[in-house]
Structures are given as structure tokens and as C-alpha cells.
Amino acid sequence: MEQTNEMMIEFDSRSCNESFARVAVAAFMTQLNPTLEEVADVKTALSEAVTNAIVHGYENEIRKVTVTCSIAGQVLTLNVSDSGVGIADIAKAMEPLFTTKPDTERSGMGFAFMEAFMDDVQVESAVGKGTSVTMKKRIGRIAGEYHD
């Protein structure tokens, strides 16, 4: 049977918690025996989603961000959720360089980094309800050793 494991953390949408979330997920994923590069990829993607929840979802109001992290076999699944403003046009939001906050020096690269560093990125969102970003990445030192 495939090994499974799951953890969930919930924290205030303060920018100082971004590093806390990265460290928590990095520690949880060590059981997959990842390479340093895989850990860095996951930390970057997670940081993007958590930062988006804080700066866009809640627009710097202090509410709760939830991070769920699960493992099934060699696949790591991350979910970052907020119950903030939501996204009207998800396809548009995911285009590289698209940002609704150019005035605060956002570069519109967050989703592009999530897609570059993870195998799969899915976004569900409803205006006024919130946003849920689910990302998957297969972790394994030897390419081709694991099969779907």
C-alpha cells in the first residue's frame, strides 16, 4: 500500500508567517528524502501562494491562511486557502506578468513561479468567498524510478 501522511497549519495573514509556513512544509517533506533543489522549488511555490493570500486575498487585513500538505507515495500535494476577496478571472490572473497591484511593485510572476516549480497547479476561486490553490510535485531522487 502507498504511504500517506498529512498535516495542516492555520496562521494569521501576517508577512512574518511566510517564513514559518516555508519552514513547516520543508520539514514535513523531508520524509520524502527530497533533493535540496526539490525543497527549494516547493518553498518558492508555497511562498508565492501564501504571499498572494496575504497581499491579494486579505489585502493586508489580518485573517486566517490555511496550508495543507499531504503525501501519497512520492507525490507531495500542497493546498493554500484564504477566505478573502477571490479572483474574478482565474485564467487572466495566471498569465505571466499579469498583476492587479502594479502600484505596490508586484511583478505578476507568482503563478508563473508556481507553475515552473511544481508539476501541477490548480486554482479554485469565487469572488467574495476566497481562493484555494492546489499544487502537486513528484519528489524522487532517481528519475523514472516511480510510476503513476
Added chain:
Amino acid sequence: MEDFFKINGTDLTVFLPAELDHHNAEKIKQGSDRLIQNNNIRRIIFDFRRTSFMDSSGIGMIMGRYKNIRFMGGVVAAVHVNDRILRILTLSGIYKVIDIYEGLPEQSQMF
């Protein structure tokens, strides 16, 4: 905060923190803009020697400083850039407008 910055003539060196995320990028923004205005800075050198993590908030911070200093005819460089940071700089496209060095400009080749 002060140990993040060093001024030498019209050069401002910014010694970036270990993790350049949204939280730390905001601090660097505020500190550096004040120094750039008050000291007639013409070149901003972002020193990544301590930095192992950067996300899009770091890119936004560098891009913002680049846009400001470009108006005054200034330039931006990145030094002590490791492979991970180089990958992020390349993916973001910002490598087109700043000079990137593996070590210091006088010691190493530009990427």
C-alpha cells in the same frame, strides 16, 4: 537594519537577507529608497552573498528600485549570485535590465 546598506560615493550596496520574501522585501524597499534619495545614488548593487531564498516579491523589489534609478540615469547590478537566485532572475526576465555577476564585478564574469 543599517547593516543591510553601504554607501561608497554614488554606489549603494544592499546586503540582502538570507530569505528575500515579501516580508523582508518591504523592509529593504523602505530603507533603500531613503538612502537613494538622500545620497545622490547612481548605482545600486544587490549583494546576494547571504541569500539562499528569493521569490517574486524579491523580483518586484529589485524591479521597483531599477525603475526609480533609471529615471536618474542610474544602473542596477546583482553580485554573488548563486545558481538558485540566477534561475529566479532568469525566469522573471529581470536579467535583461540588470548586470549579474557570480562574484564581484571586478573579480568575475557577467552571466
